[in-house]
Amino acid sequence: MTFHYSKKAASMRPSIIRGLLKQMADPSLISFAGGNPDPGAFPVEQIRAISDELLRDEASATLQYSITEGYPPLIEAGKGYLNREWDVVGEGDGVIITAGSQQVMDLFSRLVCDEGDLVAVDDPAFLGALNSFRAYGVRLAGVPLQPDGPDLAALEAILAGDEKPRFFYTIPNFQNPTGAVTSLEKRKAVYALCTKHGVPILEDNPYGELRIEGEGLPPIKSFDRENAVVYAVSMSKVLSPGMRVAFCVGQQALLSQMVMAKQGNDVHTNLWGQRVCERFLTRCDVDAHLARLRGIYREKALLMADEMERHLHGKIHFERPKGGMFLWATLQDGIDVGTFVQKCLENKLAIVPGSAFFVDESAPCQSVRLNFSTPTKQQIVQGVSIMEQVLSEMQQGAR
Amino acid sequence: MTFHYSKKAASMRPSIIRGLLKQMADPSLISFAGGNPDPGAFPVEQIRAISDELLRDEASATLQYSITEGYPPLIEAGKGYLNREWDVVGEGDGVIITAGSQQVMDLFSRLVCDEGDLVAVDDPAFLGALNSFRAYGVRLAGVPLQPDGPDLAALEAILAGDEKPRFFYTIPNFQNPTGAVTSLEKRKAVYALCTKHGVPILEDNPYGELRIEGEGLPPIKSFDRENAVVYAVSMSKVLSPGMRVAFCVGQQALLSQMVMAKQGNDVHTNLWGQRVCERFLTRCDVDAHLARLRGIYREKALLMADEMERHLHGKIHFERPKGGMFLWATLQDGIDVGTFVQKCLENKLAIVPGSAFFVDESAPCQSVRLNFSTPTKQQIVQGVSIMEQVLSEMQQGAR
Numbered sequence: 001m002t003f004h005y006s007k008k009a010a011s012m013r014p015s016i017i018r019g020l021l022k023q024m025a026d027p028s029l030i031s032f033a034g035g036n037p038d039p040g041a042f043p044v045e046q047i048r049a050i051s052d053e054l055l056r057d058e059a060s061a062t063l064q065y066s067i068t069e070g071y072p073p074l075i076e077a078g079k080g081y082l083n084r085e086w087d088v089v090g091e092g093d094g095v096i097i098t099a100g101s102q103q104v105m106d107l108f109s110r111l112v113c114d115e116g117d118l119v120a121v122d123d124p125a126f127l128g129a130l131n132s133f134r135a136y137g138v139r140l141a142g143v144p145l146q147p148d149g150p151d152l153a154a155l156e157a158i159l160a161g162d163e164k165p166r167f168f169y170t171i172p173n174f175q176n177p178t179g180a181v182t183s184l185e186k187r188k189a190v191y192a193l194c195t196k197h198g199v200p201i202l203e204d205n206p207y208g209e210l211r212i213e214g215e216g217l218p219p220i221k222s223f224d225r226e227n228a229v230v231y232a233v234s235m236s237k238v239l240s241p242g243m244r245v246a247f248c249v250g251q252q253a254l255l256s257q258m259v260m261a262k263q264g265n266d267v268h269t270n271l272w273g274q275r276v277c278e279r280f281l282t283r284c285d286v287d288a289h290l291a292r293l294r295g296i297y298r299e300k301a302l303l304m305a306d307e308m309e310r311h312l313h314g315k316i317h318f319e320r321p322k323g324g325m326f327l328w329a330t331l332q333d334g335i336d337v338g339t340f341v342q343k344c345l346e347n348k349l350a351i352v353p354g355s356a357f358f359v360d361e362s363a364p365c366q367s368v369r370l371n372f373s374t375p376t377k378q379q380i381v382q383g384v385s386i387m388e389q390v391l392s393e394m395q396q397g398a399r
Numbered sequence: 400m401t402f403h404y405s406k407k408a409a410s411m412r413p414s415i416i417r418g419l420l421k422q423m424a425d426p427s428l429i430s431f432a433g434g435n436p437d438p439g440a441f442p443v444e445q446i447r448a449i450s451d452e453l454l455r456d457e458a459s460a461t462l463q464y465s466i467t468e469g470y471p472p473l474i475e476a477g478k479g480y481l482n483r484e485w486d487v488v489g490e491g492d493g494v495i496i497t498a499g500s501q502q503v504m505d506l507f508s509r510l511v512c513d514e515g516d517l518v519a520v521d522d523p524a525f526l527g528a529l530n531s532f533r534a535y536g537v538r539l540a541g542v543p544l545q546p547d548g549p550d551l552a553a554l555e556a557i558l559a560g561d562e563k564p565r566f567f568y569t570i571p572n573f574q575n576p577t578g579a580v581t582s583l584e585k586r587k588a589v590y591a592l593c594t595k596h597g598v599p600i601l602e603d604n605p606y607g608e609l610r611i612e613g614e615g616l617p618p619i620k621s622f623d624r625e626n627a628v629v630y631a632v633s634m635s636k637v638l639s640p641g642m643r644v645a646f647c648v649g650q651q652a653l654l655s656q657m658v659m660a661k662q663g664n665d666v667h668t669n670l671w672g673q674r675v676c677e678r679f680l681t682r683c684d685v686d687a688h689l690a691r692l693r694g695i696y697r698e699k700a701l702l703m704a705d706e707m708e709r710h711l712h713g714k715i716h717f718e719r720p721k722g723g724m725f726l727w728a729t730l731q732d733g734i735d736v737g738t739f740v741q742k743c744l745e746n747k748l749a750i751v752p753g754s755a756f757f758v759d760e761s762a763p764c765q766s767v768r769l770n771f772s773t774p775t776k777q778q779i780v781q782g783v784s785i786m787e788q789v790l791s792e793m794q795q796g797a798r
Contacts, residue, residue, distance in 0.1 A: 001627035003599060003653055004565065009510045012659045040457035047462065048454040055447040062439035063446065063639035099498060099643075099665040110534075111408045132663040135509075146759045166403065194552075200402060228400035240462035242670035244498075254402055260411045264531040265505045266498040270669040271641035 007115060012135045015127055016356045024345055026348075030383045032304065033350035035176065035325050036374040038300070041293050042240055042260070043284065050279040051272070062275055066268045068259050070097025074278040078247045081281050082233060086222035093227060094255045098262065099269045101206060101232035101246040105132035105169075107261045109201055110231055111254070112166045113138045120158050120165040120199070122150060124357030126176040129169055129204065141358035145175065147319065149182030152189050159197035167230075172220060174207040174324025177357045177369035181322055184217050191223045206234040209290050210299045211323035225250035226227040235277055237325070243273030297373060300380060304372040307384040315391050325373040328354070330366050335394060337366060343394065349386040404494045406514060409532045414526055415755045425747075427608040429782045432749035434575065434724050435773040437699070438517055438679065440692050441639055442683065449678040450671070461674055465667045467658050469496025473677040478645045480680050481632060484623035492626060493654045497661065498668045499687055500605060500631035500645040504531035504568075506660045507601055510653070511565045512537045519557045519598070521549060523756030525575040528603065540564055541758035544574065546718065548581030551588050558596035566599040566629075566797065571619060573606040573723025576768035577757045581723055583616050590622045605633040610688050610722035626650035626674070634676055641670030696724070696772060699779060703771040706783040714790050724772040727753070730765050734793060742793065748785040 006121060043048070054062045069075065075095045089095055089393045098104050105128070113119065115137035121130060123142025130140060141158045144151040144161070150170060158165060170190065172182035182190070194201050203220045221231035230250040235243065248258065262268070280286070301321040318329040331337060341353050354367030375383060453461045468474065474494045479492070481487045490493055497503050504527070512518065515535035520529060522541025529539060540557045543550040544758065549569060557564060569580035570588065581589070593600050602619045620630035629649040645656065661667070679685070700720040707715060707728070717728040730736055740752050753766030774782060 001594065001597065001599060001625045001650070003511060003650075005656065006509065006513045006516075008513070009656055009660070012656070012663065014659050015662050034464075036464050039463060040460045042459055044454070044458040044462070048451070048458065051454055052447070052451055055443070055450055058443055059443040059447065063441045063443070063641045064438060065433075065435050065635075065640040099669070102666045103664060110405065112402060112405055114407070117405075128663070128666070135663045195400065198400065200400060227400045228645055236464075241666075242465040244665060244667070244669040249401075252402070253491045256410055257404065257411070258414050261408070261534060264411065264412050264527070264534045265502060266643060266665065267501045267527070267640075268643070268671050270498070270643040272671055273669050296506045302451060 002351050005094060008135060008137050011137045013131050014354035015131060016352065018332070028189060029348050030386070031350045031374055031377045032370040032372070032383055033352050034248050035371055037237055037241060038296050038373050041296050042383040043280070043289050046280060046284050047276055050276050050283070054272070054275055054279070062272055064271070066271045068263045068268050070269060071274040071278060074274045075280050077281040078188050080249060081286070082249065085216065086218045088219060088221050088231060089249050090224060092251055093249055094252045096248050096259060096262070097274055098237060098246045098248050099244040099266060100241070101234040102128055102132065102203060103262070103265070104230070104232040104246060104248045105129045105202070106135075107258050107265065108167070109136045109138065110261055112200070118163050118165040120155065120168040122170050122175060123359050124177055124354060125169065126204065127166045127357055130359070133169070138166070140359045143168070143202050145178055145180055147180055149180065150190060150280065152186065152193065155190065156193050159193055159199055164197065165199055166242055167202050167281070168194055169202045169204065171204045171206070172217070173205055174210060174322060174326070176207070176324070176329040177326055177352070177354065179319065179321050179324055179326050181217065187217065187220050188223060191220050191229070193227050195228050201229045202229045203229050205231065206237050207324035208233070209238050210294060210325065212294065212301055214320065221249060230254065238290065239277060239280060244269070245269060245273045245277045262301055266377050274365065285371070297323070300372045302379065303377055304370065304380050304384065310348065311384055312391065316387070321372070325371055326374060327370045329368050329370055331368070333366065335391065337368060340390060340394065343390045344386060347386045347390060349383045407534060407536050410536045410737055412530050414530060415751065427777045428540065428747050428749055429785070430749045430773055431769040431771070431782055432694065432751050433773050434770055435541070435635055436640060437695050437772050440695050442679070442688050443456045445683050446639070446675055446678060447669045449675050449682070453671070453674055453678070454512045461671055465670045465673070467667050470507035470670060470673040470677060473673045476677050476680040480685070481646060481648065482517060484615065485617045487618060487620050487630060488648050489626070491650055492648055495647050495654050495658060495661070496668050496673055497633060497645045497647050498643040498665060500603060500633040501531060501642070502529055502661070502766055503629070503631040503645060503662070504536070504601070506657050507566070508532045508535050508537065509643060509660055510656050511599070517562050518568040520758065521552065521574060522571050522758050523753065524568065525570060526756055528560050529758070532568070537565070539690065539758045542567070544577055544579055546579055548579065551585065551592065553750045554589065555592050558592055558598055563596065566601050567593055567731045568601045568603065569605045570605070571616070572604055573609060573721060573725070575606070575723070576724050576725055576751070576753065577727040578718065578720050578723055580616065586616065586619050587622060590619050590628070592628050594625050597754060600628045602628050602630045604630065605636050606723035607632070608637050609693060609724065611693065611698050611700055611720060620648060637674060637689065638679060642669070642676065644668060647775055683702060696722075699771045700726070700777060701740055703769065703779050703783065706780055710783055712785040715786070719777040720771070726769045726771060728767050728769055730767070732765065734765070734790065736767060739789060739793065742789045743785060746785045746789060748782045789791065
């Protein structure tokens, strides 16, 4: 039988990156393409001990159905965790647990967007979020991302336009794909602009804890006196992505609607992951774990940056990473990015062309996104060497 | 800030049952309202041993991101499990893993329904599925459920109507809420009618393994030469609902679309649950486990039926359960169901009015749904006694 598909189905797109990940069964392939945590960053012994304790002492409660909002002790633990440095869960806000922050993107756009509606987004932005919004048939309005955050004039032009966007999606910390950090001034300005125009903000903060140096900046959510910000914090990068656990903070009225939407979507988030996460946050030394995590990523990020400066100087331009998992690298004019990506793949290095992350994927883009969290240090060195070799072959071919 | 909500959001409804479950923090309340497995039915020792082995030997692989389709060894194991008795995964079919079968309801309706479209459903039917469809703004056409399955004349009238439904949703085994089993003849007739009219079938089989006696009947999916049936099999009732793991079987083209929709929804199903499930299916004696499970539910089902016959004879009519988790009981005319449910709750017994499961919730309904899997045997006896007491008070009050 041939199925009839909805208009929404026609607007869905596969993720180029998750497609690449499927190819990665080939163990000889080096991947700078994904965004997997370093396996050494998982607190394996702690998780194993917690899990065994749960399945020994509270097995039935861990294997049973739970409530849609999330495991209540994890919600409480989450409030403490999220409010360690800044007042993120404020007056009038609640917290629910979702199956990764991807589900926040999905449920929030389902709740506030009709087909054809406009959504403003960082441009470029996290592809998974864009595809999640596109799946509801929305149109995306890109706000160009500058090294210090969204272009405020462009944002205001969209907010003040004839058609008000349903929300503005942004990652202020170590943005995916660019690694950009939105400055404190711009965070405040984004909040002021959006609330002035009555447009909610969907603030995604998966990488905030993965800073390489210095102090973190307060999330936009911490300025939110109007309950206008929906704030998603995934535990994938700090604990385990396989668990599929994230926190969503937002105004109570919205969260009630999200719970209703989640009931019909997956009933509740898997309980083992929620309970392991709760015990991890309440019984383990979270700060020590995060310090260890930062050490792992700092070392890899600096290694990739150093290798690129050493071997690709003048051929690829990039900002040294400040945190997160990605380095955004721009090739010299005249080098065709599609050919470069293809030749790297032929030489067993997977990277993602920057165009994949733009609202208009067909616009010219000289950049690629390089991930430093997944490859080993040896693979980082090898991968940069493959890029060097491919670039030099392309330049010779061009002569 | 006041949020703008989508048309879809306006058509979402909370689950009366999940609302009731939240009240159940009161430990003195007896619940015939939910649908939780008996905690004694979880194979705790096996799950604990498997989990510890996974976190000892393959921790990083268990905690890492995975592919959207599902953990490949679980897909393979699922094919074997699903095809034990009948050829369920047929030529041209594939299998993906979802976060419970609720996610199949959600993703399938997202893929094939536009707002305003018609969907045919068992009437009454599983409330979670109805709410999942309603969340996409569809209109529901109820096919009255008879003791041997859907009313074929009513089904054909809907299929042959001016507006073709996007699919027909049905639970042929121990239906929720009625406990009805669709006869073999009707299974074949439903398949023939739907394929004749080009309407796909969404066959939900969460309770198939929980039969009390005799042999099971082949799923509609096993007749499916046209790849017209999407078949959902939850592991919630046979292994653990907290894990949120289900199989979805369907034609490859549809599954590719579902994978794309799932990418944007939750990236992938939690990996610990998938891997535990895989080892359980491949290394444990699944038949012995299912036999034990059937023993637990048989005992509880028969106890509830016996107690009701003994204490409520002539006051409540019901069919003795053949399997599953529910008993559908119809009160004498003249007894107001709403008052009965309310007075039971005041006496610390939660039950769900049958009207909650109908497409038209406001139509008169003299039935209630009673769950026998969650309460203990002592609670079953007490609960029936509360119903007896409430009924006798109501009858005295009416005199």
